[in-house]
Amino acid sequence: MTVSNVIEEFYNVSDDGFLKIALKYGNPIKSRPDSGIIDTLITRTSDQVERDSLTKRYGAENFPIHTDCAYLKTPPRFILLKYVGDITEVTPTVIVHFDINRLTEEEIDFIKHRIWFVKGENKGFYSRILQNGILRYDKEVMKLVNSDSDLMETILKKMTTTSISWEKNKVAIIDNYAVLHYRPKVSEKEINKRILQRINII
Numbered sequence: 001m002t003v004s005n006v007i008e009e010f011y012n013v014s015d016d017g018f019l020k021i022a023l024k025y026g027n028p029i030k031s032r033p034d035s036g037i038i039d040t041l042i043t044r045t046s047d048q049v050e051r052d053s054l055t056k057r058y059g060a061e062n063f064p065i066h067t068d069c070a071y072l073k074t075p076p077r078f079i080l081l082k083y084v085g086d087i088t089e090v091t092p093t094v095i096v097h098f099d100i101n102r103l104t105e106e107e108i109d110f111i112k113h114r115i116w117f118v119k120g121e122n123k124g125f126y127s128r129i130l131q132n133g134i135l136r137y138d139k140e141v142m143k144l145v146n147s148d149s150d151l152m153e154t155i156l157k158k159m160t161t162t163s164i165s166w167e168k169n170k171v172a173i174i175d176n177y178a179v180l181h182y183r184p185k186v187s188e189k190e191i192n193k194r195i196l197q198r199i200n201i202i
């Protein structure tokens with residue numbers, strides 16, 4: 001799969017335009033019961049937030065590589081992100097291009113057959129990394145069921161990455177079933193200022 005198939009970018013997108021793009025891709029869903037269709041993600045330090053989240057755990061540090069909403073049985077197919085902050089030269093979002101052709105037979109077997117327990121919203125469920133066309137990985141919410149050695153670190157190191165650089169009112173659409181992503185460590189000046197809006201699409 002080429003880069004253009006998994007990410008699309010638009011520039012100078014209005015509020016209206018953001019929703020229109022979302023509707024073109026599918027049905028927007030709330031990421032949390034108490035959130036709106038448009039979520040606002042603000043870079044904060046760990047001590048600024050109460051609820052358990054990546055920000056609570058990692059603050060301004062490197063976020064781990066993940067699928068968005070891996071804890072949902074059916075995670076959103078597409079993630080729309082729009083940068084709405086005022087500061088320039090913000091830390092990009094990094095896309096990890098998951099390419100099965102880079103893997104050994106043992107690694108392919110690992111991602112297709114090893115069973116993980118996913119801490120869901122209620123009682124949790126079992127899943128593989130690649131299952132029914134969905135790529136699901138988030139070590140924050142997933143644990144290998146048996147004591148097999150975890151090959152994911154080696155596997156992820158084999159993948160190429162690209163960056164989504166941000167400028168005000170730029171929108172990027174990520175195919176959440178095909179690629180993984182993360183946010184690298186941010187600089188001090190980005191705290192409270194690196195602001196992204198997100199719409200999840202099913």
Ligand SMILES: [Fe+2]
Nearest residue numbers: 066067068181
């Ligand atoms: Fe994410």
